[in-house]
Amino acid sequence: MATATAIPPKKPDPDAHNRREIITTIKGPITERLTTLIPALAAFPDPYASVLASPELLHACMQLIRTRRDHFQEFLVDASGAPVTEDDRPLRCERSLDQIISMVVRSGAKAYGITRFVPTEAPKTPVKTEPKTLLEKLSSLVSGKWSEAEIPKQKPTQADHFYNAIKDYLDYDWQVPLIPYFAELPVKLIxxxxxxxxxxxxxxxxxxxxxxxxxxxxxxxxxxxxxxxxxxxxxxxxxxxxxxxxxxxxxxxxxxxxxxxxxxxxxxxxxxxxxxxxxxxxxxxxxxxxxxxxxxxxxxxxxxxxxxxxxxxxxxxxxxxxxxxxxxxxxxxxxxxxxxxxxxxxxxxxxxxxxxxxxxxxxxxxxxxxxxxxxxxxxxxxxxxx
Known part of the structure; x- marks a missing residue:
């Protein structure tokens, strides 16, 4: 009898781990530090999400990190814990501050695109009724009995098209205030x-x-x-x-x-x-x-x-x-x-x-x-x- 071949465990991806750590640090300690320096941010239910979706606020926070570096130096250290003062040198996460800023700029464009192109009022949830037509019955069967992988994926939104077109060309903090202007250009032109x-x-x-x-x-x-x-x-x-x-x-x-x-x-x-x-x-x-x-x-x-x-x-x-x-x-x-x-x-x-x-x-x-x-x-x- 043939024995099943054991599948070796998937090796952890260091880059993916570092990326998660960066996002966790930005969402947590960095946002908390920014809120102490800009008390008005505390008024937002989710300061991180609010800053990310507002190019004006996001750019102001980026400038604050550059000009008030002493308030963020504990996060800007290398693998040995030594302070890193150059923006192009790797930090503990193996990415430089410049590279992290590129990540944030792209995330900001994605967040802004959602607020710009996706309707702010969510569609009302319809009241469930017994399916009447064959089409309604089929829809009910698919949603109830088939896995998500087998259900057709949702079509990309206008926000998705904008982000996918522009993401590879966003790298610099000076681009952040321009994101609303880029968003008005046709995706084909971008x-x-x-x-x-x-x-x-x-x-x-x-x-x-x-x-x-x-x-x-x-x-x-x-x-x-x-x-x-x-x-x-x-x-x-x-x-x-x-x-x-x-x-x-x-x-x-x-x-x-x-x-x-x-x-x-x-x-x-x-x-x-x-x-x-x-x-x-x-x-x-x-x-x-x-x-x-x-x-x-x-x-x-x-x-x-x-x-x-x-x-x-x-x-x-x-x-x-x-x-x-x-x-x-x-x-x-x-x-x-x-x-x-x-x-x-x-x-x-x-x-x-x-x-x-x-x-x-x-x-x-x-x-x-x-x-x-x-x-x-x-x-x-x-x-x-x-």
């Missing part, structure tokens, strides 16, 4: 964006994407290769409007002229349709000279630079200008919307400079710092032409 969702860092950016519309996304798909479309969505989804504005022929021209020099900054350049319109009348060689800064320059800056500067002067002007002014001030003057008057003044001054005929470019590089330093010393006087 899936299309993929990692590109993490490039949308403000409500205004999300609203701008929604304003672009399906037409621009579809138009961009028809214009670009699949690889370029994926790179654009991953890098700067708002560029879809600019690609649709350009059309196939002009996109191919610009991509061929400057993409190799710009890389992923090419997509940032394509966000501004006014900039793209100004570039339409320029030749490829001039645009190549500006490639390092095309993602910053406004339409007016492009026009003035090409109008007043010699071909070889363009990269010198952009390099020295951004170095002397600093990236922030340079973008304030020459970016969008920029300062049209100052942009023109800088370009005119350079065009009127008397340069050494033997090596005009080297002489320009020597003199340009004085022009930018004159502005930095007295911006108002410089703008008045003094």
């Amino acid at each position: 899936r299309e964006l993929g990692r590109g969702l993490t490039t949308l860092r403000t409500p205004e950016g999300i609203a701008a994407l929604a304003d672009i519309g399906r037409h621009s996304i579809d138009q961009a798909k028809r214009i670009m290769s699949d690889a370029m479309m994926r790179e654009m969505l991953d890098t700067q989804p708002l560029a879809a409007k600019g690609i649709a504005f350009l059309g196939k022929e002009r996109y191919d021209f610009l991509h061929g002229a400057v993409y190799d020099k710009m890389g992923e900054r090419f997509w940032e350049m394509c966000v501004d349709c006014d900039r793209l319109e100004a570039m339409e009348v320029q030749n490829a060689k001039d645009l190549e000279q500006m490639a390092s800064h095309l993602h910053i320059l406004s339409a007016d800056s492009i026009n003035h630079i090409i109008r007043f500067l010699q071909f070889s002067q363009i990269p010198i002007f952009l390099e020295v200008g951004s170095e002397k002014l600093g990236q922030e001030k340079f973008a304030e003057i020459f970016g969008s919307p920029g300062n049209k008057k100052l942009t023109k003044m800088f370009c005119e001054k350079i065009s009127l400079s008397k340069l050494d005929l033997d090596d005009p470019d080297a002489d320009l590089r020597r003199k340009l710092p004085d022009i930018f330093n004159a502005y930095l010393r007295a911006p108002a006087d410089f703008e008045r032409g003094l």
Whole structure:
């Protein structure tokens, strides 16, 4: 007689155990500590669930843990009990604080999705009556005699669809206040964006994407290769409007002229349709000279630079200008919307400079710092032409 083979006991999953421990700690001691620091949380019947479902509250609590770390240090220790002060170092649970925050961000999105998409009023339980029709009798038999595994699973809700589409792209605490805005995007668009969702860092950016519309996304798909479309969505989804504005022929021209020099900054350049319109009348060689800064320059800056500067002067002007002014001030003057008057003044001054005929470019590089330093010393006087 054959003997039954003993099934070895299932080995415990350390990761699953650690995850349960993390959730238990957050629901218990961490929530209790937060309640002592934010007494208003005690008014909620379930402070943990209430905080998790409110992006505003959840973000505030996350910030409190980061800024008042001393109140939570007893939980932030390694396997030996030593304090862990870096957010990317493993704790006793073998996960870092950054990884735990990612877990909480995703849990927060799930909880918010339920409150956003699931009706708050539960359906009334019908009064049980004897089944009258064959369909009612069958329903009664299935619910009473068959196991749950054999009953058809409940269809995913809109909250499930939202969470399943977005969960793999939620990792950072700065995303928490944006969860309500993400929830208003079509699930299909969230899936299309993929990692590109993490490039949308403000409500205004999300609203701008929604304003672009399906037409621009579809138009961009028809214009670009699949690889370029994926790179654009991953890098700067708002560029879809600019690609649709350009059309196939002009996109191919610009991509061929400057993409190799710009890389992923090419997509940032394509966000501004006014900039793209100004570039339409320029030749490829001039645009190549500006490639390092095309993602910053406004339409007016492009026009003035090409109008007043010699071909070889363009990269010198952009390099020295951004170095002397600093990236922030340079973008304030020459970016969008920029300062049209100052942009023109800088370009005119350079065009009127008397340069050494033997090596005009080297002489320009020597003199340009004085022009930018004159502005930095007295911006108002410089703008008045003094």
